[in-house]
Amino acid sequence: MSVSVAQRRYNKRVIVLSLIYAVALLGAVYGFKHHLLTGPIAYVAAVLPALPIIGIFAAIGLYLVEEQDEYVRMLMIRQTLWASGFALSLTTIWGFLESFDLVGHVESYYVAVLWFGGLGLGGCANRLTLGRGTAA
């Protein structure tokens, strides 16, 4: 299956942002572990790993703007709806369980992990309901 220009750009952006994320996270972990970060710099270092993740959300938005194939664009929109529904549902359930002291605290950035997992679920849902589009 051919990959559109928009998909190529999206893949490139996600790869670059993932590398930046890895560097920022490793740097922040190292800095905090060795007590090198204090004051305002500590806040900046703590927020740095979040920025490339926000960048990936923006890359998905840019992809939706740039994708010229309306059917492929619709597939991605369905995936993002699945991702949002999945992440919001699980975090809502977890939030109530946590407020009644039935489960432990989970860092809120895991909502992004759930959302990206939901994208995968959305991809499966697309294949199950719309097929792979491989028929002759």
Next chain:
Amino acid sequence: MKNRLKVLRAERDWSQGDLADALQVSRQSVNAIETGRYDPSLPLAFKIAELFGLTIEQIFTSPSKDTDQ
């Protein structure tokens, strides 16, 4: 939405890939439209009609006139 895309394509001996290239969309999109799993937007429907030199109604069956439903 039912359509005659497969027939029209076969008459011209075009593959789904050929039609996709002519419409500047993916083969996956052509397949989804052809099998009725996706209804194209009005601009894409016009593009398809213009490519075959037909009107939209000559290619796509209006859901209100589809007696099988």
